[in-house]
Structures are given as structure tokens and as C-alpha cells.
Amino acid sequence: MPKPFPKEFRADVIAVARQGDQSIAQVARSFGVSE
Template identity: 55%
Template sequence: MPKPYPEEFRRDVVRVARERGPGVSVEQVARDFGIHQTTLNA
């Protein structure tokens, strides 16, 4: 099983996803962080 992402990384990703601007998809945020978009939907 893969190791969980560090807490700080998860906080940063969630913050960026919540504060994303118009036209920026969750898929784009995930791609920017190098993770799969379904990771953000979990």
C-alpha cells in the first residue's frame, strides 16, 4: 500500500483547490501537484 501524503502537502493541495480561480479545474490542480484528480475527490 502506498504511503499517505504528508499532512502539510494535503493541506496545501486542499487550500489551492478551494481557492482556485474561475476556469481552473480540480483536474488542473491535481496535475500541478502531481497527483490523480480522484485523490482530491476522496
């Protein structure tokens, strides 16, 4: 089972997603994670 992402990484992803400049799919791709 893969290790969970660190809290800091998750916080960064959430912050970028909440800005609303990119779709969730675009944010996921840019961080290398799935939707």
C-alpha cells in the first residue's frame, strides 16, 4: 500500500484547488495525483 501524502503536500494541493484558477483535474495532473 502506498504511503499517504504528507500534510504539507495535501495543504498545498487544497490551497491551489481552492483558488479556482484551474479545474480539479488540472490541479491533480500538476501535482501528479489522481482526482
